[in-house]
Amino acid sequence: MHFATLLLTLFTGLTPLVRCIGDAYDNGFLDQAIKLMEESPLLDTHIDLPQIIRSLNRRPLDALPQLNGSYPGHVDIPRMREGRLGGAFWTVWAPCYDVTGEDPGADFNTPTNHLRDSLEMLDIIQNMIALHSDDLQYARTSTEIMTAFSSGKIASLIGMEGTHLLGNSLGALRIFAQLGVRYLTLTHTCHSAFASSVGSGTPLNDVHEGNGLSELGKELVKELNRVGIMVDLSHTTPETMRQAIALSEAPVVWTHAGARALWDHPRNVPDDVLDMIGDGPGQKDAVIQSVFFPLFIAGEGSNVSHVADHIEYIANKIGRNRVGIASDYDGMYATVEGLEDASKYPNLVAELLSRGWTTEEMRGVLGGNLMRIMDKVDEVSESLKERLPSSAIWEKRKDLPSTNWGGGGPQMYWPPDVKDTVDKMQIRHDEL
Numbered sequence: 159m160h161f162a163t164l165l166l167t168l169f170t171g172l173t174p175l176v177r178c179i180g181d182a183y184d185n186g187f188l189d190q191a192i193k194l195m196e197e198s199p200l201l202d203t204h205i206d207l208p209q210i211i212r213s214l215n216r217r218p219l220d221a222l223p224q225l226n227g228s229y230p231g232h233v234d235i236p237r238m239r240e241g242r243l244g245g246a247f248w249t250v251w252a253p254c255y256d257v258t259g260e261d262p263g264a265d266f267n268t269p270t271n272h273l274r275d276s277l278e279m280l281d282i283i284q285n286m287i288a289l290h291s292d293d294l295q296y297a298r299t300s301t302e303i304m305t306a307f308s309s310g311k312i313a314s315l316i317g318m319e320g321t322h323l324l325g326n327s328l329g330a331l332r333i334f335a336q337l338g339v340r341y342l343t344l345t346h347t348c349h350s351a352f353a354s355s356v357g358s359g360t361p362l363n364d365v366h367e368g369n370g371l372s373e374l375g376k377e378l379v380k381e382l383n384r385v386g387i388m389v390d391l392s393h394t395t396p397e398t399m400r401q402a403i404a405l406s407e408a409p410v411v412w413t414h415a416g417a418r419a420l421w422d423h424p425r426n427v428p429d430d431v432l433d434m435i436g437d438g439p440g441q442k443d444a445v446i447q448s449v450f451f452p453l454f455i456a457g458e459g460s461n462v463s464h465v466a467d468h469i470e471y472i473a474n475k476i477g478r479n480r481v482g483i484a485s486d487y488d489g490m491y492a493t494v495e496g497l498e499d500a501s502k503y504p505n506l507v508a509e510l511l512s513r514g515w516t517t518e519e520m521r522g523v524l525g526g527n528l529m530r531i532m533d534k535v536d537e538v539s540e541s542l543k544e545r546l547p548s549s550a551i552w553e554k555r556k557d558l559p560s561t562n563w564g565g566g567g568p569q570m571y572w573p574p575d576v577k578d579t580v581d582k583m584q585i586r587h588d589e590l
């Protein structure tokens with residue numbers, strides 16, 4: 159600790175922003191970090207604040223005004239401001255079956271509340287942005303992010319975590335695209351009708367061929383490209399990652415992950431998948447946003463320097479123009495030392511500056527790299543605008559066509575020619 163910092167601590171009782179993690183910050187790097195963050199937005203691609211609001215309150219909208227003060231968890235407006243946060247992806251998420259205890263059935267056809275819960279999460283996010291319009295501004299594109307940032311607002315984007323939220327339906331996905339969802343994580347901790355997950359530590363039994371994407375999942379990747387939603391491969395199996403990278407016409411993202419070679423947790427990205435990222439033949443562009451959750455970083459005792467190690471490792475493999483920052487704040491039960499809440503982002507920026515990252519490289523890490531990927535995803539979507547929406551449905555669905563509406567009795571609402579057609583239909587649900 160610097161003598162001046164020590165004096166400040168002794169005489170004022172204030173805790174310095176960085177608590178003796180290293181001497182790196184004492185050489186002006188923290189000041190430099192804050193200055194940089196005031197010029198270029200730091201975009202955090204994964205903040206779970208909406209689920210905290212929904213978890214803590216029977217009437218979540220009534221709790222929104224509290225964000226102006228101190229709110230439970232890692233995030234509220236004063237702490238985001240202190241941490242110079244430039245933009246956030248608010249997460250639409252509801253727990254997987256393993257957490258809720260629901261059984262979706264082997265065919266994923268047992269109804270759940272996930273679609274309702276996702277719409278409620280979107281409603282909370284929309285109302286949070288509207289109520290706090292002095293601090294938050296909705297954005298979908300890189301241009302909108304920069305507009306929000308230049309007017310002093312925290313750009314507010316929407317990410318959706320897990321295809322278990324989609325009701326097995328590409329139609330639902332298209333409506334979420336209209337509602338502003340900007341990335342879709344192909345799984346959370348459970349398998350879905352679309353894709354295979356690495357679970358939450360213990361390997362899950364395979365449900366799709368090769369433990370990757372289902373046929374509908376392959377169709378989903380193409381549809382995400384068409385509607386301009388980023389394909390997020392966090393939480394997925396390596397085979398889901400490999401298949402999605404190969405299939406996607408647009409760059410892909412990991413909105414919150416680390417490097418498997420540095421810390422052997424299945425949530426992290428393995429080297430052979432990193433090898434698929436780049437400009438070379440057969441490679442795809444991507445950005446990997448490094449997560450802060452100690453479980454994925456270095457276990458107990460993880461600190462800001464370990465997070466920087468993950469960023470540097472990934473950057474050494476795929477380029478400093480392909481890394482970024484994602485806290486997972488409000489979605490983890492522990493934090494790393496030096497990044498305890500949303501007021502602490504400058505510590506990570508200072509750490510990288512102290513390691514010799516240039517100002518230009520840092521502008522990329524903060525948000526420039528991600529915005530390049532967002533622009534490319536939008537370009538691909540624009541180039542596909544003549545492509546018709548995918549009509550694919552989950553192959554194991556049993557409610558379409560609707561031959562048994564009305565419980566199999568007389569179909570009083572069908573015009574006679576419709577009933578006649580249904581009576582002659584070859585396919586019945588019990589044959590599916």
Ligand SMILES: [Zn+2]
Binds near residue numbers: 319393414
């Ligand atoms: Zn997650």
